[in-house]
Amino acid sequence: MICYFCFHCRLLICQLPTVIIVIESLVKNVMIGWMQSMDSSEEQQTGSTTPLDVRLVDVAFERLEEMIVTRQLPPNTMVSELQLSAELKMGRTPIREALQRLRQIGFVEMQPRRGTMVCGTDxxxxxxxxxxxxxxxxxxxxxxxxxxxxxxxxxxxxxxxxxxxxxxxxxxxxxxxxxxxxxxxxxxxxxxxxxxxxxxxxxxxxxxxxxxxxxxxxxxxxxxxxxxxxxxxxxxxxxxxxxxxxxxxxxxxxxxxxxxxxxxxxxxx
The missing domain is CATH 1.20.120.530 (GntR ligand-binding domain-like)
Structure with a gap:
């Protein structure tokens, strides 16, 4: 008799490297969300800044994602917050948050002292x-x-x-x-x-x-x-x-x- 559970265990093991990437992305997203909520709470207590409009980040993310998908931003292109802010006519803060989300799904890569690079596909x-x-x-x-x-x-x-x-x-x-x-x-x-x-x-x-x-x-x-x-x-x-x-x-x-x-x-x- 074939063990149904064991079959799926073997399937999961075969797919483990890619599954780890997906799980890692999920964990990072959860951590980023927690950190953002902590930052927002601190800002409200100090009154120093206005909490970020989450919807604005969503708009920035969707527009940048489409630009990458449709190759308006081709693979290996270097981009900056300032450049994208001017192009999308949005503030740098939602652009920065959107780029972090794009990094979590493998669309961009942050390179120290160089900027942000659009990743390729395979x-x-x-x-x-x-x-x-x-x-x-x-x-x-x-x-x-x-x-x-x-x-x-x-x-x-x-x-x-x-x-x-x-x-x-x-x-x-x-x-x-x-x-x-x-x-x-x-x-x-x-x-x-x-x-x-x-x-x-x-x-x-x-x-x-x-x-x-x-x-x-x-x-x-x-x-x-x-x-x-x-x-x-x-x-x-x-x-x-x-x-x-x-x-x-x-x-x-x-x-x-x-x-x-x-x-x-x-x-x-």
């Missing part, structure tokens, strides 16, 4: 990331199918239509924006705070990879179809179908990644 790392995502995406789908509210299911239904429309238009930027919304809303519908933190980094890294590769592989329609089937199963509350649809989606993503890797290997000869 195809083989994307395959490792998909290994980690697979069981987590299944868990998200399971929880969302069971726990989503009626309002959340209506929102997912709208996103299902939107992703198909974006695919038909062939607009990669709009497609990836909706893709991001889908992942965020699915995780929110799962009602598990730990999943929210863990999945954010992996989804962000995947978006960088797909921006560079999904358009040339003309995979919009198949990708949209896979996402829509996951959404429709969650909306229907069908746990088994949701998990099966996630597996189809992950197989599609792995196939596309391996195809990209093969093309890259052939072109390098």
């Amino acid at each position: 195809i083989r790392q994307q395959l490792e990331l998909l290994e980690v995502r697979r069981p987590l995406e299944e868990l998200v789908a399971r929880c969302a199918a069971l726990r989503a509210s009626d309002e959340e299911r209506r929102g997912l239904s709208e996103l299902s239509k939107n992703i198909r429309n974006a695919a038909a238009e062939g607009d990669v930027i709009n497609y990836l924006r909706i893709n991001r919304q889908i992942h965020e809303k699915e995780v929110q519908a799962a009602h598990n705070g730990m999943l929210t933190n863990v999945m954010a980094a992996s989804h962000a890294q995947s978006r960088r990879f797909w921006y560079q590769n999904i358009q040339q592989n003309k995979a919009f329609d198949e990708g949209a179809d896979c996402h829509s089937r996951v959404l429709e199963a969650i909306i229907a509350g069908n746990v088994e179908l949701a998990i099966d649809s996630v597996r189809d989606l992950m197989q599609f993503l792995e196939r596309l990644t391996r195809s990209t890797l093969a093309e890259f290997s052939n072109s390098s000869w």
